[in-house]
Amino acid sequence: xxxxxxxxxxxxxxxxxxxxxxxxxxxxxxxxIQTSKGxxxxxxxxxxxxxxxxxxxxxxxQKAITDNQMQIVFENxxxxxxxxxxxxxxxxxxxxxxxxxxFPTEPIGFSNDxxxxxxxxxxxxxxxxVEEGKxxxxxxxxx
Numbered sequence: 001x002x003x004x005x006x007x008x009x010x011x012x013x014x015x016x017x018x019x020x021x022x023x024x025x026x027x028x029x030x031x032x033i034q035t036s037k038g039x040x041x042x043x044x045x046x047x048x049x050x051x052x053x054x055x056x057x058x059x060x061x062q063k064a065i066t067d068n069q070m071q072i073v074f075e076n077x078x079x080x081x082x083x084x085x086x087x088x089x090x091x092x093x094x095x096x097x098x099x100x101x102x103f104p105t106e107p108i109g110f111s112n113d114x115x116x117x118x119x120x121x122x123x124x125x126x127x128x129x130v131e132e133g134k135x136x137x138x139x140x141x142x143x
Contacts, residue, residue: 107142
């Protein structure tokens with residue numbers, strides 16, 4: 001009887017450990033913060049389908065501005081491909097302010113320094129890979 005209880009228990013523990021191990025860490029260095037304008041830094045990690053829709057991120061962090069360069073750490077990010085976005089939320093409304101044609105009026109930046117042209121950059125231009133047990137170091141320059 002003990003064999004029947006022990007095996008399922010070990011199987012569940014093993015599967016749980018395997019699921020937890022399939023994550024990585026993303027360390028985001030945000031540069032170009034305009035400290036004189038105040039606000040906070042809002043950063044998010046997006047899957048392809050939601051990139052870069054504010055409020056639709058897989059995980060997001062807001063931090064009060066303390067310097068013109070800041071570090072944001074995302075832990076336990078599931079492995080996969082993502083686009084990363086950071087912007088200076090000057091009015092602290094948790095939304096990216098844009099002008100009448102939709103161009104951002106608050107400083108914003110993307111992973112891989114993907115460029116805004118006639119709309120947000122393509123996911124493939126900003127795509128980064130989070131690998132199991134590894135730390136991905138990214139720099140985003142706000143513009």
